[in-house]
Amino acid sequence: MKSVEPQLAREWLQRWDAQQERYVAARESRFATIGHVLAAALRDVADPLILDLGCGPGSLSARMAGRLPAAEIVGVDVDPLLLALARGGYPDAARFVEADLGVPGWSTLLGLSRKADAAMSTTALHYLPPDVLAEVYLELAGQLRPGGIFVNADNLYDEQPTIAHLAAAVRQSSAAVHNEDWSSWWRAVEEEPALADLLAEREARPGHGGGDHHVPASVHADLLRSAGFSEVGTVWQVGDDMILVAVR
Numbered sequence: 001m002k003s004v005e006p007q008l009a010r011e012w013l014q015r016w017d018a019q020q021e022r023y024v025a026a027r028e029s030r031f032a033t034i035g036h037v038l039a040a041a042l043r044d045v046a047d048p049l050i051l052d053l054g055c056g057p058g059s060l061s062a063r064m065a066g067r068l069p070a071a072e073i074v075g076v077d078v079d080p081l082l083l084a085l086a087r088g089g090y091p092d093a094a095r096f097v098e099a100d101l102g103v104p105g106w107s108t109l110l111g112l113s114r115k116a117d118a119a120m121s122t123t124a125l126h127y128l129p130p131d132v133l134a135e136v137y138l139e140l141a142g143q144l145r146p147g148g149i150f151v152n153a154d155n156l157y158d159e160q161p162t163i164a165h166l167a168a169a170v171r172q173s174s175a176a177v178h179n180e181d182w183s184s185w186w187r188a189v190e191e192e193p194a195l196a197d198l199l200a201e202r203e204a205r206p207g208h209g210g211g212d213h214h215v216p217a218s219v220h221a222d223l224l225r226s227a228g229f230s231e232v233g234t235v236w237q238v239g240d241d242m243i244l245v246a247v248r
Contacts, residue, residue, distance in 0.1 A: 001083075001087060001096070001098075002080060002083075002084045002087070002198065003084050003087035003088040003091070004084045004085050004087070004088035004089070004194070004195070004198075005088060005194070006088050006089065006091070008088070008194055009084075009085045009086075009087075009088030009089035010088075010089045012057075012085055012089075012189070012192075012195075013057055013058075013059075013085055013089040013090075015180060015185060015188070016057055016059070016085070016185065017059065018176070018179045018180060019179060019180045019181065019182060019184075019185045020059070020123065021175065021176040021179055022175055022176050022177060022179040022180070022181055022182075023123070023175060023182070024123060024175070024241060025170075025171040025172075025173075025174045025175055025238040025239060025241045026174060026238050026241070029238075030122070030153050030236070030238075030241065030243065031059075031060065031063045031122075033153075033235070033236045033243055034060065034063075034064070034120060034122070034151050034153055034243060035063065035064060035067035035068070037149070037151050037235060037243070037245060038050065038064060038067070038068060038118055038120065038149075038151065039067060039068060041118060041149045042068065042071075042117055042118060045117050046070065047070050047071070047072065048068065048070070048071045048072070048117040048118060049071070049072045049074070049112070049114060049115075049116045049117050049118075050064065050068070050071050050072070050073045050074070050116065050117065050118045050119065050120060051073075051074050051075075051076065051110070051116050051118070051119040051120070051140075051143065052064075052073060052074065052075040052076065052094065052119075052120055052121065053076060053101060053119060053120070053121040053124060053125065053136070053140070054076070054077055054101060054121050054122075054124025054125060054127070055075030055076060055077045055083075055086065055094070055096065055124075056077055056079065056082045056086070056123075056124065057082040057083075057085040057086045057089070058075055058085070058086030058087075058089065058090040058093055058094060058096060059122070060120060060121075060122045061073050061075045061086070061090065061093045061094035061096075062089075062090040062093040062094075064093075064120065065090070065092070065093035065094060072095075073093065073094035073095070074094060074095050074096075074097060074110050074111075074112070074116075075094045075095070075096045075097065076096075076097050076098075076099050076101065076106065076109075076110060077096070077097075077098065077099075077124075078098065078099065078100040078101070078102075078205065079202055079205075080098060080198055080201045080202055080205075081189070081195060081198040081199055081201070081202045083096050083098055084198050095111075097109060097110050097111070101128065101132075101136050102128060102132050102136075104135055104139065105139075106136075106139065107139050107140070107142070107143045110143075112143065115143060115144060115145035115148070116143050116144050116145065116148060117144075117145060117148050118144075118148055118149050118150070118151070119140055119143075119144060119148070119149075119150045119151070120150070120151045120152070120153075121150075121151070121152045121153070121154070122152075122153040122154065123153065123154055123155075124154065125152060125154055125220075126154050126155060126212045126213060126214070126215065127211060127212070127213070128213065128215075129213045129215070130213070130215055130219055130223065133215065133220070133223050134223045134226065134227070137150075137223050137224050137226075137227035137229075138226075138227040138228070140227070141227045141228040141229060141248060144248040145248065146248055147247065147248060148247075148248040149245055149246065149247050149248065150224070150229065150245070150246045150248070151243060151244075151245050152220065152243070152244045152245075152246075153236075153241075153242070153243045153244075154241075154242070154244075155171070155212070155240050155241055155242075156215070156216070156217035156220060156234075156240065156242040156244060157214050157215070157216045157217065157240050158216060158217070158240065159216045159218060164240065166239075167239040167240035168239060168240050169239070170238065170239030170240075171238055171239030171240055171241045172239070173239075174238065217234065217242060217244060220232075220244060221233075221244070221246075224246040228248065229246035229247060229248055230247050230248070231245075231246065231247040232244065232245070232246045232247075233245060
């Protein structure tokens with residue numbers, strides 16, 4: 001498995017965190033809330049197994065490893081460069097696995113020996129359209145034990161256009177708008193010789209640029225219920241930045 005030299009990885013991860021704060025309202029508060037939810041849900045589990053879907057460079061995995069030190073965390077992502085940064089910068093936080101959530105059977109690549117107690121995701125699943133999300137949620141449900149939970153933190157939109165516009169304005173009002181943006185971060189990566197091979201590998205993947213499908217929160221909830229989750233609800237929200245929790 002490829003990784004980036006630790007010091008270099010930490011430098012790029014610090015820039016990543018600052019860049020993400022441009023888009024995610026109250027990002028550290030969001031992480032803390034995910035930690036509260038998982039700690040409460042898993043309080044009676046001695047050694048919980050947690051999946052991190054679309055883990056990217058490991059920001060969520062690292063924070064949850066600090067909050068729940070007894071947990072085994074498995075992060076999954078398709079981006080080889082971000083995974084290499086995660087392995088270099090957070091070597092003890094999780095086991096980071098390369099797999100494409102958009103391809104059915106991704107869970108077979110995780111090397112799981114038991115059903116997971118929880119799954120989580122942050123700022124990742126908006127890359128997937130509803131038909132693909134439906135398959136991801138169905139496969140995820142098969143990997144969670146009964147009573148296990150899924151925690152998804154992302155921009156989850158309202159179907160009403162005026163409400164959606166106002167919710168976005170609320171989120172943007174607390175974002176770090178002067179921080180480096182997404183495009184600038186990736187342009188800087190292009191100038192880093194040590195990341196050239198990983199960048200080339202990333203760019204060779206179809207659809208590596210991603211995108212936002214603006215899937216409403218209500219659609220996420222319907223897809224989760226159809227996949228076998230019994231309860232679905234929002235536990236935290238700043239504008240259209242939400243944490244949705246589903247119970248298997």
